[in-house]
Amino acid sequence: MTVSFASLEEVIGDELFPEIDLSLRGGRHIDVEEGARFELLAEAQALLEGFYQRYGWELVRSPAGYFFLVPHGERLPRRHLSTAEMLVGQALALIYLDPTTLETAGSATRSQVVELLAHLVGEGRLYLELHPRRRRLDERIAQESVRREVDKSLRSLAAMGFCDLVDDEKIRLRAPVLRFAEPVQGLESPTEALARLVAKGRAALGDLNEEEVEA
């Protein structure tokens, strides 16, 4: 499979292509751990960039080596990651960067994510932000309820290729989770980096609790 492709027809004719295409269109990030799927994208990157461009999508290969699609324009459906997904994603990235995670080759626990968020954001604030319809903290159900919302976000992030859900507690982090550190990765200020991402159509600013943006 790992031969270079001479034409787009060959790429589309590959038996792996439909699966890869659907995954990318579903918002998935494909990294080197996906083996043959990643190799196909790497081999056919130049051809596929042009292919997706015609749909108004940009096929991006990040410096950390994973592929994903960025929708430009309104011709095809796209979505903003919810506040909960963004919070959990950043927490996962932070855990990924911790050398302690190396001992377990990228394994983390859901409790770690909840604890980290509660510590950095504050328990009350976290509860309210994860429950947009609630106006005050209900301590009786807060912990269970926050955990449930974090689980929901983790499922969504796993579907997007940021992590794998090993069991009810364990998560395996993947390289695409570093996308959440993108605004602070370079030498420029976070504001400038964010403005650059917005200009490239990869991020949006402001109150974005509305999850879906239909084409």
Place this chain on the structure above:
Amino acid sequence: MPELQTTLTELAHSQVGLQLGPTDLCFVVALRARADQSGTTAFEEEALVDVFHQVLNLVEPTAEAPRLRATSAIRRLREQRLLTRIDGAGMVRAGEFALTRLADALAEFFLTEETLTRESLSILTNTLTLQLNEIKTSAAKGRLTPDEWRQRVVQPLRITAGDLLGGIERRQRGLDLSQEHIREKIAALLREDWFAAIEACEALLEETAGTLRELNDILLKDTATLQSLLQDIAEVAREAGAIEANRATQQLADQVDRVAAWGASRQRAWSDYYRYVQRFLRDVVRLDPGRALSQRLRDQLRTFLPEAGPGEQTGGNFAFIAASPMPLPLLRVPDMRAERPPVTRPAGLHDQPLEEVVADVAPIEVDAKARELLAKKPDGLSDVIREIVGLMPDADRYRTVGRITAICAVDTRIGREHERPWVAVERIGERHSLLVEEWRFDWSKPLKKRKERS
């Protein structure tokens, strides 16, 4: 399995357990070290106390009553079957003690770093091959009695060959532990030195990967030879009908499989870990030599939610945009059921049609008749009523009386008698009659004009 169940039940019933503090554990390890140094296996009681004092001086220098504590420690170790008295003299004289197999195993775990190396694995597998060859030769001699099968095949298989394989497995577990330490060491190196630790981490990774690769190669090669020899022995045993020998061979073959599977599985696991760490070093450590990324990301997460009032939600200050799967339009299945008419009700009649009603002229006629009679100046009220009421239907009688009385009250002057008699104006059946209070009309004076009743 039933044997295991019996053993477990017996263990549970006998309330067996181990409770060893750090001092007790150090005592056991120190005794084993002393035994190794002096080449003895037995200790007199004074020697035990002496070793305990040395341990106590090192572990708890400020401890009081060392002699008493030594006695307690020796008692605890004996109760937990770590130390056994071997002289059998009872209370007659000071005892002589030896470490049990359990204590030996504990001490060995902490004292010897028995990990699998290329050399140790080669020696063990070569010895095992030689041993199996000998067993094969013994088994192939033919016409062995059951006792000879047991002595020349079964016992060497179980004890000598089994112990050699056990030695490999024990060293494999040792290597597992050492790999865990290497993982911890790599994490610790990065925590402490970050960018400067890259080379050391890579060296550790390479070294372990190399060791595992070599071990796996040896295991793959040698286990094939071992399995072939075991198969030969099993075949001879089967032909000779030596069931016990056949079973022992099978058990050993399973053990060899387990040893070989360990090599492949550990190499795979280390290979995953190796790739993960290499990626981490490349994508994170090398790109962020100052280790600023974590702190910047921490700050980003801390300020991700803008300031808000109590109970106010703001949402994050940015969000990534991702492709979203396009929902497939599904054609609706036509509804083949008969269309039922909607439930309705007739519109209400807002304009009621006029109804023709025959005018009730009876009251007017009564009034006219009464006035006509009054024009003839009758004596009293009963005269007027009597004339009219007989003409009226039964239902209107009382009402008619009322009307006539009202007209008389207005159109006549009524006399002022002290008592007015009740007069029958009409008989109704046998027992009742219609009675009215009689008013006498005074026609002597003209009637004053009265205000018309509304």
